[in-house]
Amino acid sequence: MNNLVDLDTPASPALATPLRTSRAYVLPLIVFAIFALVPLSVLWGSQSFILALVTRIMILALAAMSLDLLIGYGAMISFGHAAYVGLGAYSVAILSSHGITDGFIQLAVALGVSLIFALFTGAISLRTKGVYFIMITLAFGQMLFFLGTSLAAYGGDDGLTLASRSMFFASNFLKNDVAMYYVAFGVLLGAYLLLRAIVASRFGRVLRGIRENPVRMEAIGFAPYRYQLTAYVIAGMIAGVSGFLLANQTEFVSPAYTAWQRSGDLIFVLVLGGLGSLHGAIIGAAVFSLLADILSHYTENWALIFGPILILVVLYARGGITGLFGSKS
Amino acid sequence: MSSAPLQLQNICKNYGALRVTDDVSLNIEAGELHAIIGPNGAGKTTLIHQISGHAQSDSGRIIFDGQDVSRLPMAERARMGLVRSFQITSILPRFSALENVAIAVQARSGSSFSFFGNASKEPALNDTAMTLLSRFGLAARAGVPAGQMSHGEKRQLEIAIALAAKPKLLLLDEPLAGTSHDESQRLINTLQELRKELPIVLIEHDMDAVFALADRVSVLVYGRIIASGSPQSIRDNAEVRAAYLGEEAA
Amino acid sequence: MTLTLALVQILNGLQFGLILFLIAAGLTLVFGVMDFINLAHGVQYMVGAYLVAAFTAMTGSFVAGLALALPAALIFGLLLEVLIFRHLYDRDHLDQVLATFGVIIFLNQAVKYIWGAAPLNVAIPDALSGAVEITDGMLYPVWRLVIIAVGLAVGLALYLVVNKTKLGMLVRAGASNAAMVSALGVNIRLLFTIVFGVGAMLAGFAGAMVAPILSVEPGMGDNVLILAFVVIVIGGIGSIRGAFIAALLIGLVDTLGRFFAPTLLKLLLDPSAASQTGRAIAPMLIYILMAAVLFFRPSGLFPSKQ
Numbered sequence A: 001m002n003n004l005v006d007l008d009t010p011a012s013p014a015l016a017t018p019l020r021t022s023r024a025y026v027l028p029l030i031v032f033a034i035f036a037l038v039p040l041s042v043l044w045g046s047q048s049f050i051l052a053l054v055t056r057i058m059i060l061a062l063a064a065m066s067l068d069l070l071i072g073y074g075a076m077i078s079f080g081h082a083a084y085v086g087l088g089a090y091s092v093a094i095l096s097s098h099g100i101t102d103g104f105i106q107l108a109v110a111l112g113v114s115l116i117f118a119l120f121t122g123a124i125s126l127r128t129k130g131v132y133f134i135m136i137t138l139a140f141g142q143m144l145f146f147l148g149t150s151l152a153a154y155g156g157d158d159g160l161t162l163a164s165r166s167m168f169f170a171s172n173f174l175k176n177d178v179a180m181y182y183v184a185f186g187v188l189l190g191a192y193l194l195l196r197a198i199v200a201s202r203f204g205r206v207l208r209g210i211r212e213n214p215v216r217m218e219a220i221g222f223a224p225y226r227y228q229l230t231a232y233v234i235a236g237m238i239a240g241v242s243g244f245l246l247a248n249q250t251e252f253v254s255p256a257y258t259a260w261q262r263s264g265d266l267i268f269v270l271v272l273g274g275l276g277s278l279h280g281a282i283i284g285a286a287v288f289s290l291l292a293d294i295l296s297h298y299t300e301n302w303a304l305i306f307g308p309i310l311i312l313v314v315l316y317a318r319g320g321i322t323g324l325f326g327s328k329s
Numbered sequence B: 001m002s003s004a005p006l007q008l009q010n011i012c013k014n015y016g017a018l019r020v021t022d023d024v025s026l027n028i029e030a031g032e033l034h035a036i037i038g039p040n041g042a043g044k045t046t047l048i049h050q051i052s053g054h055a056q057s058d059s060g061r062i063i064f065d066g067q068d069v070s071r072l073p074m075a076e077r078a079r080m081g082l083v084r085s086f087q088i089t090s091i092l093p094r095f096s097a098l099e100n101v102a103i104a105v106q107a108r109s110g111s112s113f114s115f116f117g118n119a120s121k122e123p124a125l126n127d128t129a130m131t132l133l134s135r136f137g138l139a140a141r142a143g144v145p146a147g148q149m150s151h152g153e154k155r156q157l158e159i160a161i162a163l164a165a166k167p168k169l170l171l172l173d174e175p176l177a178g179t180s181h182d183e184s185q186r187l188i189n190t191l192q193e194l195r196k197e198l199p200i201v202l203i204e205h206d207m208d209a210v211f212a213l214a215d216r217v218s219v220l221v222y223g224r225i226i227a228s229g230s231p232q233s234i235r236d237n238a239e240v241r242a243a244y245l246g247e248e249a250a
Numbered sequence C: 001m002t003l004t005l006a007l008v009q010i011l012n013g014l015q016f017g018l019i020l021f022l023i024a025a026g027l028t029l030v031f032g033v034m035d036f037i038n039l040a041h042g043v044q045y046m047v048g049a050y051l052v053a054a055f056t057a058m059t060g061s062f063v064a065g066l067a068l069a070l071p072a073a074l075i076f077g078l079l080l081e082v083l084i085f086r087h088l089y090d091r092d093h094l095d096q097v098l099a100t101f102g103v104i105i106f107l108n109q110a111v112k113y114i115w116g117a118a119p120l121n122v123a124i125p126d127a128l129s130g131a132v133e134i135t136d137g138m139l140y141p142v143w144r145l146v147i148i149a150v151g152l153a154v155g156l157a158l159y160l161v162v163n164k165t166k167l168g169m170l171v172r173a174g175a176s177n178a179a180m181v182s183a184l185g186v187n188i189r190l191l192f193t194i195v196f197g198v199g200a201m202l203a204g205f206a207g208a209m210v211a212p213i214l215s216v217e218p219g220m221g222d223n224v225l226i227l228a229f230v231v232i233v234i235g236g237i238g239s240i241r242g243a244f245i246a247a248l249l250i251g252l253v254d255t256l257g258r259f260f261a262p263t264l265l266k267l268l269l270d271p272s273a274a275s276q277t278g279r280a281i282a283p284m285l286i287y288i289l290m291a292a293v294l295f296f297r298p299s300g301l302f303p304s305k306q
Helices: A022-044 A049-071 A082-097 A103-125 A130-150 A177-200 A202-212 A215-219 A223-252 A260-274 A281-299 A304-316 A319-326 B044-052 B074-080 B097-107 B123-135 B152-165 B181-197 B206-214 B231-236 B238-250 C002-034 C041-059 C064-081 C094-117 C142-164 C164-174 C176-185 C187-208 C218-236 C241-266 C271-296
Strands: B006-015 B018-028 B033-037 B059-064 B083-085 B169-173 B200-203 B216-221 B224-229 C132-133 C139-142
Touching: A022 A049, A022 A177, A022 A281, A049 A082, A049 A177, A049 A223, A049 A281, A082 A103, A082 A130, A082 A223, A082 C002, A103 A130, A103 A215, A103 A223, A103 C271, A130 A260, A130 C094, A130 C218, A130 C271, A177 A202, A177 A223, A202 A215, A202 A223, A202 B097, A202 C094, A215 A223, A260 A281, A260 A304, A260 A319, A260 C094, A260 C218, A281 A304, A281 A319, A319 C271, B006 B044, B018 B044, B018 B059, B018 B224, B033 B044, B033 B206, B044 B074, B044 B083, B044 B169, B044 B200, B074 B083, B097 B123, B097 B152, B123 B152, B123 B231, B152 B169, B152 B181, B181 B200, B200 C139, B206 B216, B206 B238, B216 B231, B216 B238, B224 B231, B224 B238, B231 B238, B231 C271, C002 C041, C002 C132, C002 C139, C002 C142, C002 C164, C002 C187, C002 C218, C041 C064, C041 C187, C041 C218, C064 C187, C094 C164, C094 C218, C132 C142, C139 C142, C142 C164, C142 C187, C142 C241, C164 C176, C164 C187, C176 C187, C218 C241, C241 C271
Parallel strands: B033 B200, B033 B216, B083 B169, B169 B200
Antiparallel strands: B006 B018, B006 B059, B216 B224, C132 C139
16 A cells, blocks of 8 residues: 555545545545436336335435444444434424424424433533443433333324424425435435535544544643534434434334434444445445345345344444445555 | 742652652743653653643642643643643554644644634645644655654654644653654754753653753652752762662663 | 332342343453453343243253253353454454344344244243242242342352452453453463353343243343443443442332332322323433433443553
């Protein structure tokens, strides 16, 4: 491998530095181009369930991408990220069940609730390190899960069906699956660009520095806690938006959205696609969902294959899929 | 009340039953380069940890720039200008050499809670960082991931990073450790320039460097300062010879 | 009369806590000595339950079933160790979490595939299937008392081994500083294997003991696993004593909390709100407890590493 790294060439995905050359933009460009064109395939006669499937992929990708900020760029292994998906989803469902169907209000509540929960739990969790951090984030996720199962008024364990999708400007246009698709697409693209900017910014550089060597960062005057907490809140809020979209897409919410296994799935998706690259989360979400969908058509025991795949990826393909495409020129 | 930039007053620290810092009192005067020497295990690095804030003393006070910083965390002391380098190289391995220094410059120039704009392209940060790298002869290696640099280069980078953080006082923990003769000569020359600019506390084993650079020397043995004074007086001190130099001479 | 009810709940809490201890003991040692986060430990517990169910059905006797299940659980655990886990000791925690998560996914499906999704039944041995009168006409199941007795006995045995034997000293030293122990010439590989094997067997044993009173079903290890982690985090990683205290604490808090929360809340709220809130808060109590402990002691109550 060449020792001298030109300032203008991108680092390998695991390095998680901002994109610089055109080559580094190719993969995300292809990914978004594909997503932009999928609905057209439906027009040309392919099955309409593809629309729903790919919409869900994008929603999953959004949540995983927000987690990448934490794990890939911040080395904060949160095992409770699915909590925010649940918070966002339930914001929609609960407000809707009370007659408040305006999407802007629901979104604002989803963001607000995610902000508060992330601020509160992050403030406590970030006082710990290593496995303690993993456990405490897991614990907070579990708390929400149990809270959800006990909310009999909102379906408890069985969950709650939405009467309709969110209304925007008094219009129910989201009912149209293609509209739903492009809204999710727009949000995913927007979040991607936002996170790209954040990662390249001063704040992002500090976050990455803390990931590399927290003591070093302290020695030059950066107190890690406040930067990590900020990242934690940003990630939580984006995942909350993912929950907002999920509730709309499935028109159903349940505490299962916040189960710790779902948090595990998010990490799986990330590592599968490639940590610390943002678009890796999208690729991982796509592969994960498609694999699960295809395998489940052949056997109801698809988990028998999924488990070993995860183990093999961890053991032998640690850089994930983007790692396979890594710039090793 | 002394006006010395750094005052250590009766610093004590125990690890369980082991007394690692035993009632250390020391004033570092403005403009001086003060070397701390002592046999391995004397507690020199632990002392630096306590001065910089990486470790908490059990008792005693640390006054920096007129303020009691004993309870302040390391990051805050660094922002006040109390900056250290590490004995075991502590850089950001996957950042380039330039970015390692630039992020230290960033730490002392405005808020880092800015979420837009490309930090690695900020000209002010990069120019200052480049100047510092040049001072240490590392300009040609600016784009190299710091983890891939040679050991000697990393030691120089350590100090470059420390300098970038706009220190009012430098704590250098064995900067010459593991460097080649040329590299250490270059570092000594740089330190000669630096000592005119700001007070420096230098831990070193390289006696040539110590006697070439130090205005005063303190000797730490088993966590306790057994002697403190001019380099010549230390060299002549019988107790010091016995405890430390004596071992070396033999 | 409420006193008797309370006594029953306390005994239940003790029993639950001791089962948690059996599982957490192995977990905390493995993590303490080998720095290995093993999410698949819960699966070990599940496999113990399934094995005893299978062997009991095969032999018609619980005792025989148990006698066969324990070595089988040990072999199973060692198999996992050799095939997967030992490749992860040098990896970072994220890799360990993910790989063991993969093991959970696989094994939960595997037992469903082999035994079906419906819960299995395991009969308590006749001699121990009755109930005894503890006070005032309140009957308490003998089997639960057996679990308590056995749990305490194992706890005592572990305490003696860890604190009074050479092996135990090596384990404690390893939990404090594994590299140093290895540098001193101890066969660290063998130590790891022993620690892992004992831990796996304890978890399997716990699963076997609860098989007669809980549902033996796929996924039964998942929630218990989380609780076991909560135990070792509160107790302090690497500490058997910490695991014991934390396990009992959690067992009691969870059981008594579920029982008394609605009752206590009735003092503040109207009955239906109290009952609702109580049911919502009760399962969260343990996690609130853990968050509180970690807030004041970010490394748990009795960490073995400073």
